[in-house]
Amino acid sequence: MQYALEISQLEKIYKGGFQALKGIDLKVEQGDFFALLGPNGAGKSTTIGVITSLVNKTKGEVKVFGHDIDKELEQAKTFLGLVPQEFNFNQFESLLTILINQAGYYGVNRKLALKRAEKQLKQLELWDKRNDSARMLSGGMKRRLMIARALMHEPKVLILDEPTAGVDIELRRSMWDFLRELNQQGITIILTTHYLEEAEMLCRNIAIIDNGVIVEDTDMKSLLATLDVETVILDVQENAPKAELEGYVARKIDNHTLEVDVKKCQSLNQVFSQLTEQGIEVHSMRNKSNRLEELFVRLINKDNSGSSNDTAGAN
Amino acid sequence: MHTKMQSAVNRIALKSILHKEVHRFMRIWVQTLVPPAITISLYFVIFGSLIGSRIGEMGGFDYMSFIVPGLIMMSVITNSYSNVASSFFSAKWQRNVEEMLVAPVPNWVIVAGYVGGGMIRGMLVGLIVTVISLLFVDLQIHNVWVIIATVALTSALFALGGLINAIFANSFDDISIIPTFILTPLTYLGGVFYSISLLPEFWQGVSQVNPIVYMVNAFRYGFLGISDVSLTVAFAVILSFIAVLFTIAMTLITKGIGLRS
Numbered sequence: 001m002q003y004a005l006e007i008s009q010l011e012k013i014y015k016g017g018f019q020a021l022k023g024i025d026l027k028v029e030q031g032d033f034f035a036l037l038g039p040n041g042a043g044k045s046t047t048i049g050v051i052t053s054l055v056n057k058t059k060g061e062v063k064v065f066g067h068d069i070d071k072e073l074e075q076a077k078t079f080l081g082l083v084p085q086e087f088n089f090n091q092f093e094s095l096l097t098i099l100i101n102q103a104g105y106y107g108v109n110r111k112l113a114l115k116r117a118e119k120q121l122k123q124l125e126l127w128d129k130r131n132d133s134a135r136m137l138s139g140g141m142k143r144r145l146m147i148a149r150a151l152m153h154e155p156k157v158l159i160l161d162e163p164t165a166g167v168d169i170e171l172r173r174s175m176w177d178f179l180r181e182l183n184q185q186g187i188t189i190i191l192t193t194h195y196l197e198e199a200e201m202l203c204r205n206i207a208i209i210d211n212g213v214i215v216e217d218t219d220m221k222s223l224l225a226t227l228d229v230e231t232v233i234l235d236v237q238e239n240a241p242k243a244e245l246e247g248y249v250a251r252k253i254d255n256h257t258l259e260v261d262v263k264k265c266q267s268l269n270q271v272f273s274q275l276t277e278q279g280i281e282v283h284s285m286r287n288k289s290n291r292l293e294e295l296f297v298r299l300i301n302k303d304n305s306g307s308s309n310d311t312a313g314a315n
Numbered sequence: 316m317h318t319k320m321q322s323a324v325n326r327i328a329l330k331s332i333l334h335k336e337v338h339r340f341m342r343i344w345v346q347t348l349v350p351p352a353i354t355i356s357l358y359f360v361i362f363g364s365l366i367g368s369r370i371g372e373m374g375g376f377d378y379m380s381f382i383v384p385g386l387i388m389m390s391v392i393t394n395s396y397s398n399v400a401s402s403f404f405s406a407k408w409q410r411n412v413e414e415m416l417v418a419p420v421p422n423w424v425i426v427a428g429y430v431g432g433g434m435i436r437g438m439l440v441g442l443i444v445t446v447i448s449l450l451f452v453d454l455q456i457h458n459v460w461v462i463i464a465t466v467a468l469t470s471a472l473f474a475l476g477g478l479i480n481a482i483f484a485n486s487f488d489d490i491s492i493i494p495t496f497i498l499t500p501l502t503y504l505g506g507v508f509y510s511i512s513l514l515p516e517f518w519q520g521v522s523q524v525n526p527i528v529y530m531v532n533a534f535r536y537g538f539l540g541i542s543d544v545s546l547t548v549a550f551a552v553i554l555s556f557i558a559v560l561f562t563i564a565m566t567l568i569t570k571g572i573g574l575r576s
Contacts, residue, residue, distance in 0.1 A: 014576060049576070052417045056575050074321070074419035082417050088410035097338065104331025105418035107324030149414075 002066050004030045004079075004157050004188040005051065010060035012046050012212075020046040022212040023060065028190060028205070030065075030156075033183045035199035035220075036192045038209035039300060044192040045085060047209070048161050052082045065156060078106065081155030083146045085162045091135035095126060095145055098134060099152050106153035113152065120148035123178070140171045147178070157188045164195060176202055196296055200224070210300050225264075231288035232268070234258040237281045245274050259288065328420045329428050336432025339402055347398070348440060351390045355444045358386050359451045362508065374510050374541045379452045384535040385507030388469065390444045392502060392527065393494065395437030395470040399429050399477035400490040407481065412574060422568045426478065426561065433474025434467065441466055455538060461546070462537030468553045469530040473498075475560035482564070482573045506531045511543045526556055 005028040012021040020043045028034045038044045049055030051062055053073060062069045067076040089098050096117055103113035121127040124144040129137060137145060143163055150158060160179075164172045172195075179202060183189050193199055199206060199220075206223055208216040216223065236243075238256050248271060249261040258280075260271055275282060340347040359379070367378035374381055406412040415425055448454060456462065476493070484490045505527030511519050522528050529549035536542040542549070568574065 054413055054416055054575055056571055074421065077417060077419040080417065084410075084413065086410060088413045090406070090409055090411045092342070093335075093338075097335075101331050101335050102414050102418070104334075105328050105415055105420050107320075107327045107419075109327055153418075 004028045004065060006063040008061045011058045013058045020212055024214050026207055030188055031186055032188050032205055033203045034190045035203035035206040037199055037296060042209045043212045044209055045161055048159055052080055079156045081150035081158045083150045083160040083163050087142050089134055092133055094131050094133060096130045099149055102149045103152040108153055116152055120151050124148050140167045143167055159190045161192050162194060164198060208299055215299050229261050229263050231259055231261050233286050233288050234282050235284045240280045241278060243275060243278060243280055245271060325421060325424050329424050332428025333431050336402060337435055340398055340436045351394055351440045352443050352447055355386055355390055356447055363451055376539055382508055383448045383452055384538045385531045387441050387444050388531050388534045389502050389507055391437040391441040391466055391470050392473045394440040395433040396473040396477040396494060396498060398436040399433035399474045400481045403429055403478055403481035404484045404490050422565055425568060426564050429478050430471055430474040433477055434470040437470035438466055457540035458537050465530060465533040465537060472553060472557050475564055478564050482567045501525050501527045506543060526552055529553060
């Protein structure tokens with residue numbers, strides 16, 4: 001099977017000796033919606049930088065749709081579209097100029113580029129701003145402009161490095177819809193994000209990178225299945241009696257809030273029946289934290305304690 | 316077929332970079348095209364009309380006619396250099412250079428695009444200055460092909476120099492150091508205002524290592540038919556410098572110096 005992206009034994013040591021990537025392996029299937037998660041400085045942006053040839057790798061192999069970036073860089077590049085973390089367009093150029101020039105770098109002629117620019121700017125609700133200088137746009141608009149720019153040559157793989165950072169909730173949700181739509185059209189999407197909820201909602205497969213090492217590489221369902229306990233918050237009536245929940249750990253947070261730990265093998269129905277029996281009315285419920293967030297913290301902590309043990313052992 | 320496709324892609328990419336570059340300096344024409352016109356007009360007034368009339372002849376021509384080719388060349392050199400230096404550095408600084416680095420644009424196309432942009436600005440300014448000079452002097456043309464070849468090659472050479480400067484630059488100050496400390500002295504000592512035959516023998520020898528002497532003299536030959544150096548040597552020097560600077564620029568961009576971490 002030909003993968004959209006294949007990375008093997010990728011290493012990156014920056015000048016000064018900092019090793020950002022310590023031999024990572026990663027495979028992304030065609031048509032996938034893939035999340036690359038990790039804390040700040042974990043190596044996410046370095047990985048993306050190497051794939052898109054903005055960072056020189058130290059060792060290892062990267063293939064995009066079977067094209068090795070060492071041997072067929074130009075072919076590999078034609079498959080990729082990049083939405084970087086930082087704004088990296090000429091702030092003094094108009095949106096149309098930015099898009100048409102970008103298309104030109106991929107060999108798309110002006111006439112076709114203009115058509116595509118119109119399509120992308122309309123889809124991303126920027127058409128009215130097409131002749132404005134890019135510096136006049138809001139942060140959210142600038143992010144959308146970078147998405148439009150990345151799509152001008154119709155790439156098969158779209159890489160987004162924290163695309164919704166600093167974007168308000170409404171806009172974030174509309175961007176999610178847009179990305180889902182692109183994925184449904186067959187574009188492979190690789191996403192790095194700090195919003196774990198975003199990864200959980202959008203992505204089918206996930207890799208977690210920490211300290212230059214892939215600590216988890218699996219599908220989202222399997223990863224979430226490893227979560228044993230979830231904490232739910234229940235909003236109950238004012239001055240409800242103290243709840244006694246047999247088989248569950250429950251905590252009264254305040255006069256109208258209850259927190260209950262529910263194991264994977266337990267059902268929520270039991271919680272509700274016991275509360276009803278005790279005359280406690282539940283008005284609403286929500287998860288205490290994002291499930292993926294809990295897993296993420298656990299995996300990163302496990303990895304860090306592992307590495308400190310290794311260091312202790314070496315000493 | 317693949318080569319054909321790639322060359323079509325390269326051609327469109329080159330056109331895009333050129334379009335971007337020309338659009339950039341035309342958008343800010345008050346900063347890019349007007350100042351050289353004003354500066355050169357002042358040179359014409361002060362050195363040509365006011366002081367020049369007291370100097371008399373140089374190389375068999377009145378002083379004004381003698382310095383005009385050098386002044387045109389000076390503005391070509393400065394503008395080709397500064398156009399690429401500031402445009403490429405600004406692309407680095409705003410990080411929009413990444414737009415080209417992630418795209419399948421071969422490095423030689425990037426170099427050619429920026430150098431082409433610098434050449435167009437340099438030659439356009441040269442043309443503006445030439446038109447202004449007509450207000451002060453009746454320009455004669457000895458050999459138009461020498462004029463065209465010299466101005467094109469010189470602007471290419473200094474555009475390459477500006478590109479290399481921008482690749483190494485880490486701040487806007489870094490792109491003004493070379494023009495201030497190297498380019499301006501070399502230009503002033505490059506025979507723009509005098510014939511190097513007037514210098515003592517030792518300084519004539521020193522002037523031979525200043526590449527700008529060859530460009531100014533070849534250009535002056537095109538207008539007046541006089542030169543302090545052989546035309547063949549002048550073109551050999553210019554072409555050699557272009558070859559060296561092009562190789563350096565290509566090596567730096569291929570290695571990603573100042574561009575890729």
